[in-house]
Amino acid sequence: MNILLLGSGGRECAIATSIVASPKCEKLYIAPGNGGTAALGENVALDINDGEAVAAWAKKNDCSLVVIGPEAPLVAGVADCVRDAGIDCFGPGADGARMEGSKDFSKSIMMKYDLPTAAYKTCTNLEEALAYLREQGAPIVVKADGLAAGKGVTVAQTLQEAEDAVRECFDGRFGEAGATVVIEECMKGPECSILAFTDGETVKPMAPSQDHKRAYENDEGPNTGGMGVYSPVPIVTDDEYATMIDVMERTVAGLKAEGIDYRGCLYGGFMLTETGPRLLEFNARFGDPETQVVLPRLETDLVDVMVATANKKLADIELAWKPEWAVSVVLASDGYPGDYKKGFEITGIDEANALEGVHVYHAGTKLEDGKFYTNGGRVLNVTALGESFQAARDRAYEACDLINWDGKFMRRDIGARALRGRDAWEI
Ligand code: AMP
Ligand code: GLY
Numbered sequence: 085m086n087i088l089l090l091g092s093g094g095r096e097c098a099i100a101t102s103i104v105a106s107p108k109c110e111k112l113y114i115a116p117g118n119g120g121t122a123a124l125g126e127n128v129a130l131d132i133n134d135g136e137a138v139a140a141w142a143k144k145n146d147c148s149l150v151v152i153g154p155e156a157p158l159v160a161g162v163a164d165c166v167r168d169a170g171i172d173c174f175g176p177g178a179d180g181a182r183m184e185g186s187k188d189f190s191k192s193i194m195m196k197y198d199l200p201t202a203a204y205k206t207c208t209n210l211e212e213a214l215a216y217l218r219e220q221g222a223p224i225v226v227k228a229d230g231l232a233a234g235k236g237v238t239v240a241q242t243l244q245e246a247e248d249a250v251r252e253c254f255d256g257r258f259g260e261a262g263a264t265v266v267i268e269e270c271m272k273g274p275e276c277s278i279l280a281f282t283d284g285e286t287v288k289p290m291a292p293s294q295d296h297k298r299a300y301e302n303d304e305g306p307n308t309g310g311m312g313v314y315s316p317v318p319i320v321t322d323d324e325y326a327t328m329i330d331v332m333e334r335t336v337a338g339l340k341a342e343g344i345d346y347r348g349c350l351y352g353g354f355m356l357t358e359t360g361p362r363l364l365e366f367n368a369r370f371g372d373p374e375t376q377v378v379l380p381r382l383e384t385d386l387v388d389v390m391v392a393t394a395n396k397k398l399a400d401i402e403l404a405w406k407p408e409w410a411v412s413v414v415l416a417s418d419g420y421p422g423d424y425k426k427g428f429e430i431t432g433i434d435e436a437n438a439l440e441g442v443h444v445y446h447a448g449t450k451l452e453d454g455k456f457y458t459n460g461g462r463v464l465n466v467t468a469l470g471e472s473f474q475a476a477r478d479r480a481y482e483a484c485d486l487i488n489w490d491g492k493f494m495r496r497d498i499g500a501r502a503l504r505g506r507d508a509w510e511i
Pocket of ligand 1 (some may be wrong): 202364
């Protein structure tokens with residue numbers, strides 16, 4: 085079959101790698117794609133937030149499955165247009181995507197279905213927000229309600245910081261997305277994510293994963309889209325994993341009770357607190373970079389899983405996983421997440437990929453005359469599988485050291501805290 089995948093990050097490169105490994109896939113199109121996906125299928129120029137255009141393009145090119153990677157097209161209802169055109173779609177419609185598109189909506193679902201999370205209040209004007217902040221005190225968390233490209237959350241250590249964050253929201257820093265503000269109790273503990281395939285009835289969870297958000301070693305410096313990730317998470321107990329799965333199942337049951345027919349990947353972001361795992365957020369899609377450590381461990385044909393998800397037949401699928409651990413290190417452009425230069429030739433990708441268990445996924449690259457050039461802040465995700473956490477980590481760094489360009493930058497401590505154990509986290 086022909087398949088159209090929407091998106092252009094490392095996540096989409098990992099999804100594309102698994103899709104083209106399936107004998108079911110005849111032709112893969114990626115819109116708009118990146119240098120890595122250009123080597124796996126055909127990149128196409130398409131406005132991925134325009135549902136009618138995506139559905140028409142998919143129809144014209146005989147695609148029988150559309151897979152939606154990022155949140156913006158999901159929130160814009162692209163999945164609804166694709167399904168209305170009679171084409172299978174992996175990704176929730178606009179109603180289900182509100183789980184990510186509105187913090188107020190997802191908190192209301194958490195409350196209604198008694199899912200463990202932080203106490204909160206939703207405010208629609210400055211006076212109400214300031215009064216609540218002063219009543220609660222710091223530390224406290226301020227979140228713009230809508231999509232804000234990962235920049236809408238402030239974990240405020242002081243009341244002043246919290247008040248500034250609220251003022252910025254109501255002053256229009258995030259446009260409509262900040263016109264409503266969610267103010268939340270500040271929780272403590274390691275973070276852990278669970279991705280789950282769901283067709284709105286059946287839930288098939290994937291192994292937990294843990295991202296590293298800060299730019300510099302020892303979790304210092306500015307927040308980024310993620311500098312490295314691993315899966316499973318050695319510090320998660322069996323009880324915590326069971327609780328997180330139970331929460332994901334109760335969430336999907338709650339969505340069904342709300343009349344939402346959610347088909348795709350649901351991402352639960354948790355904090356492992358002293359009183360057990362509690363929800364930080366939901367995303368309506370695969371995580372980036374979590375996907376880059378979860379999918380290489382999947383043995384089941386991803387196209388089968390996606391088609392079953394789209395057709396409410398997930399109960400018929402048995403997921404099989406490789407027993408290995410996966411560690412992924414992000415190679416970034418010097419200066420990221422601030423200003424950086426692009427256009428440098430990248431060498432050593434083939435050598436790194438030739439190592440056993442290594443997958444080099446492209447995030448910000450472009451392919452020109454058979455050569456790869458840097459084309460973004462986060463350039464490559466170097467994932468390695470290994471029979472132990474340490475083995476996977478050593479192999480990932482061995483592969484990273486084979487790849488070079490002018491201004492390559494990475495954190496050398498991905499997974500270092502997990503190796504030290506739970507005590508490495510202050511609770
Ligand atoms: P979110 O997009 O809601 O997951 O928030 C982004 C990041 O902010 C999370 O990954 C956490 O590091 C942090 N965060 C969000 N909510 C809270 C909270 N209630 N307590 C502490 N940290 C939080
Ligand atoms: N890694 C966090 C996310 O995908 O939103």
